[in-house]
Amino acid sequence: MAELVSQSGNKVEFKVSVPANEVSRAYQQVWTAISRDVRVPGFRPGKAPKSVLEKRVGTAYVENEVRDRLLEVHYPQAARELKLNLVDAQIDPGALEDGQSFDFAVNGETYPKVSLGDWKTVTLSAESPEITGEVLEQTLTDLRERNATFESVERPIEGSDMVTIQELAEGGEEPGGSYPVYLDMAEAHVRDALVGQNKGDEVEITVPAHQHGDHEHPVHTVRVRIEDVKHKRLQDLDDAFAKSLNFDSLDRLRSDLKTELETRATREGDNARREEFVTALIAGMKVEIPEVLLNNRREAMLEEIQADLSRQGVKWAEYESFMQEQGKLDEFMADLVRNAETRVRRDLALEQLAEELGVQLTDAQFNAGLSALAQQNNVTVQQLRTQLGPNGLNGYYANIVRDLALNQAVAQLGARTEAAPAAPLAEEIPAQATAVEKADEEALSAETPAIETPAESLEQTE
16 A cells, blocks of 8 residues: 655655565565575475575575565555656665565655647658569569679689688788678779789789778778689579578569568558657657756666677776777767657656556556566566566556557547658568568667778778
């Protein structure tokens, strides 16, 4: 049971009392997990007495597990019950004892007051791209290109060949590595230097002055040896080609590709209208954003970037030093701040929209969403709840509500007028025509400084 104690401006205080039977249930769940996971010599798994287990793990561990479990469930539940959208909160838990009610107090800051313009008059003009016969044929051509084979040949180099070259040492330097160059995609100065040459020839490639990242590169030459020349062979557009891509026939390949392209086009049009609506919604919004809200979002985004770098085996401290050396760190952090504000404005606009539309999400729907997310990440629902924590669960709930509100508003606007002309769909399609990934994911637009690779040293980067 949640009770609002006080609310002044964006500051709010409330208290929650968890019934004794739910506290006992949480204790039972924790003990069941401990009995299952903790191994005690001399006892079969799950058979050690509670007194033995308690000595092994400690009373404090049990209490912390129970307290965390209760807060993970009842804090976001209380916030929803009191219809509070909290930016940040400090939780003060009371005493915890099996068979007794558990009380905790919350002091937090709610989201700011938001005023939206008359979004019901917004006209959406974005259209889905048109899937013409030309688009379909280009997609098939792209498939042939991606599935081309290369065969070594003994003849002068031609413009569509793949050439393997090795950078030669100069002035006592170590020789560079070998790498392939696809001439139909190479820079003009690389293509001009190599076309007409033969395997075994040594060639000087003159690289024009150019800028790569923050580095100015003057005109220079790179001496290379041609190690191999391969001719690109495209498969004929026939049933055999279709079967190599796991389609029954060329007709079936064409049919499935057309269906997939149309599905993508529809999704692209839907997403374009959603974004068009959000842009209009934010433009008509009036709000004063608390600094804590911007700081929280900026920190969360930075943590996402650090986690992504860690998955790639890159330490944040090393990456930060690299950006500092390149003179990119200040620009990166400024982009981070701008993106944080953009995301916050979007969230606030959609949350106010959800309130005006009266969007409701039941506990059953929320739990179903959590189950699906847990399955997607190969964890249990309880593990997911622990990973997200009380604030994360509250944020996940709000995210679902925002998305529901956006879909409902766009649907309400109905037929579109002043339609923009349809544009060809340039997006590529996987060889086996599988469904595309969700296109409406948020992305950080802060630029990442490029690191020059050996092959790039031959190219003029604009």
